[in-house]
Amino acid sequence: MADTAQTKSSERDVEREARRRTALSQIRQYPDPVLRMRAREVVVFDQALARQAARMIALMHDAIGVGLAANQVGSVLRMFTIELGEDEAARAIVNPTITPLGDELESDEEGCLSVPGVLVPVERAVSVRLEGQSVDGKKLTLELDGLPARAVQHEVDHLDGVLTFDRTTPEARREALAILRPRVVLAGPR
Numbered sequence: 001m002a003d004t005a006q007t008k009s010s011e012r013d014v015e016r017e018a019r020r021r022t023a024l025s026q027i028r029q030y031p032d033p034v035l036r037m038r039a040r041e042v043v044v045f046d047q048a049l050a051r052q053a054a055r056m057i058a059l060m061h062d063a064i065g066v067g068l069a070a071n072q073v074g075s076v077l078r079m080f081t082i083e084l085g086e087d088e089a090a091r092a093i094v095n096p097t098i099t100p101l102g103d104e105l106e107s108d109e110e111g112c113l114s115v116p117g118v119l120v121p122v123e124r125a126v127s128v129r130l131e132g133q134s135v136d137g138k139k140l141t142l143e144l145d146g147l148p149a150r151a152v153q154h155e156v157d158h159l160d161g162v163l164t165f166d167r168t169t170p171e172a173r174r175e176a177l178a179i180l181r182p183r184v185v186l187a188g189p190r
Helices: 004-025 047-062 147-159 170-180
Strands: 067-069 079-082 091-100 105-110 120-125 127-133 139-145
Touching: 004 047, 047 067, 047 079, 047 091, 067 147, 079 147, 091 147, 105 147, 120 147, 120 170, 127 147, 139 147
Parallel strands: none
Antiparallel strands: 067 079, 079 091, 091 127, 105 120, 127 139
C-alpha cells in the first residue's frame, strides 16, 4: 500500500506541472515578433487594465516565474507583474522607469519564460530605484536590490524589446541562439 502523504504530494506535483505547462502555452515564445516590440505608455487606467494585470499575475504564478511583461502575453502596454518577495504580494507596475543606485554591477545567470531552456550571464545594477504607477494610476517608487532589482530590470528590458541574450557575452549569445535555432529532423528509412 502506497504512503498516502507521498501519493498526495506526487498528485500536487503533477497538477502543478500541468498548470505550469498550460501557463507557458499562453506566454509568447521566442522568436514571436511581439517580444521585440517596444511597449507604449499606458494612458487609460480602467477595469480592463486591472483585469489584464490580475491575469498576468496568475499566469506568472502558474508558470513559476518571478516576473512577466505585458508583451509576453501579446499586449504592447508598458506594464509588468513582479513577485518582490515572500512577505509581499505580487503586483503590477505600469509605465516603469529604472534608475541605478550606485555603480555596483553584478553578473548572474538569467532565464526567461519566453526563452525556455536558455540561461545566460547578464550584468545588471545591484540596486535600482523603480518608479511607475499602480493599475489605478497612483504613483509609486520602490528602492530594490538583489533579485528584485535584477527582475525589474529584466522586465523593463522586455518592455523595450530586449531579451536576455541581447545583454550577454558574444559566446553565450551564440550558444543561446544555437539552442533556439530550429533543427531539421531527418527521418530514417521506413
